[in-house]
Amino acid sequence: MLTIGSLGKKTGTKVQTIRYYEQIGLMPEPGRTEGGQRRYGEAELDRLSFIRxxxxxxxxxxxxxxxxxxxxxxxxxxxxxxxxxxxxxxxxYQRIARLEALRTELERMVHECSGGKTSDCRVLEVLRDHAECLTEHDEIGV
Incomplete structure (x- = not known):
């Protein structure tokens, strides 16, 4: 039987994440010792490894x-x-496409920047006005 700490170490999962998975029902409520300490077996180890x-x-x-x-x-x-x-x-695939559009836009911004004064900085200009962008690059959640 494993403690929650041992289970976390074996799977690379934080203890608070394991508790969260228990709260939302992804992990079953574990058995407990007389002292109330959680105990996990192979089935829970396999399940948490799957989830991770x-x-x-x-x-x-x-x-x-x-x-x-x-x-x-x-x-x-x-x-x-x-x-x-x-x-x-x-x-x-959709995230990759958004990342590629983002890369393209950033490369263009950097390439067009002449390195002069910030008042003429292409990077700052493009960041101020989304209409200056040539590609569609919504937030990607990275």
């Missing part, structure tokens, strides 16, 4: 909840899991 890996791949908590539910029903088709992964992949 899914988070590293950018899956939302709702998507992870769906994937965990699917993994609890091995007789079901994996079409739903595939659809969830395809949605995530689409989001990754």
């Amino acid at each position: 890996h899914a988070r590293q791949l950018g899956f939302s908590l709702d998507a992870i909840r769906e994937l965990l539910d699917l993994s609890n029903h091995p007789e079901r088709s994996c079409d739903e899991a595939d659809a969830i992964a395809r949605r995530q992949l689409k989001q990754v």
